Amino acid sequence: MSAPTPPTVLLIGGMDSSGGAGILRDTTAIHQAGCRARVAVTAVTAQTDHGLIASQLMTPETVATQIGAALACGPVDAVKIGMLGNARIVAAVAEELPDLPIILDPVLATSSGGALLDYAGLSALIAFLPRVLLITPNLPELAVIAAHLGPEAGTTDASVRKLLSQGAQHVLVKGGHAEGVDATDLLFTGDVAPLALHAPRMKKSLRGTGCYLASAIAARLAHGAPVETACAEAKAALHRLFTES
Template sequence: MTTPPRVLVIAGSDSSGGAGIQADIKTITMLGGYAMTAITAITAQNTTGVQAVEVLSPDLVVAQARSCIDDIGVDAVKIGMLGSPAIAHALADLLEDVDAPVVFDPVMVATSGSVLADADTIAAFERLMHLATLTTPNYPELAKLGGAENLIAKGVTFLAKGGDAPGEFVKDRLHRPGNEPMEWSASRIDTRHTHGTGCTMASAIATGLGSGISLEAAIERARDFVRAALLAAPGFGAGHGPLGHQAVRKNWSPG
């Protein structure tokens, strides 16, 4: 039996199950990985917005991560919502000594429009971006980070996701220092059920990297998985509904 890749997720909890830790666990499990978690914040959240947030202490977040790393071990790390600059810096200190690929999803704004990171937290993201194997900003997050040219100048490897950009096609563009950009494009899926797409994408990429496939292959597989999950959305909620992670198994397999 093949040993599943061990993926440590460091992110916030979404009480409605559509994004955050819950979407990460579903994604990693569906792709054959073993999910572990270090929860950074508890949110009261649903498809219409974020109603309340309570951020945990940096010491507790690091303790959760260290418990997983020291016993189970880790093949990849996915970082999502952080909640505070102190957590960002504490995790950067921790991950400097972790020999595993890191996928950093710089969560700042939920699909509903709710702000999940303040200015100081965004400033602290820079350490994590330089530690990460890949950073995955969406269209508005990339703007808040100073734009593509700014990240290119800083030597950050990042995937500029196009789901929130205007246009008939969704284009994701990979930028790596010393390499020509690589772009993937597909027709836009017309749906309001997009809650958790960023979390799902980053966790899928991390699972691929943890299993030993290349960055390009991990991105391609993650894109396919997200599109399948969008098409399988169950239709829940009055706002931006969740994806259909579980239903993907009916018409898709991780090749």
């Protein structure tokens, strides 16, 4: 009797030449969670651990063709989206994707501050939120998106409410940029109190943690886990990986 086919996650995002972030980091999370990966590359970047050297976006047509080919290979159980780059690529992704669980890691800049999404692209990304099951901003990304939607929100809760009002079903605010002994992520769903996910704060500066976390969540959703369980298990897997490496 043959073994069951592993779930499949479609990864949409950029290639990082250092291997520290982007699709290469995504595939690590997917394979560790027992899933298969298909990919659609939105950009090729030249990066080191210290900064972004160059970035070349794919054409929207190339991105759309990759997504179509990936979907033609067989069923996809979840989608993780990272770097998109501009509004035309956001539109191409929205046009090609069927109704699937979509995890959106809103990649706005590199860890060193290099911009990876333009102003019009951010507007298009916000318009895409009704298609998104879960968006996973860190605190700086949350602030940028909330400010794009209007006057300063003032608190994390108020900023999240702006995203939920745009159609996102769940918002996971990553706490890596906060202060404190623990790195606490907050999962917001509707009007209920957020679910706090705790882990000891890692003592070193790391790249690719957001990529890994969102992909690990997508893999667990592909296995059929509910959002709350997927987020908790993915955070635990992230902490194990980066504290043991």
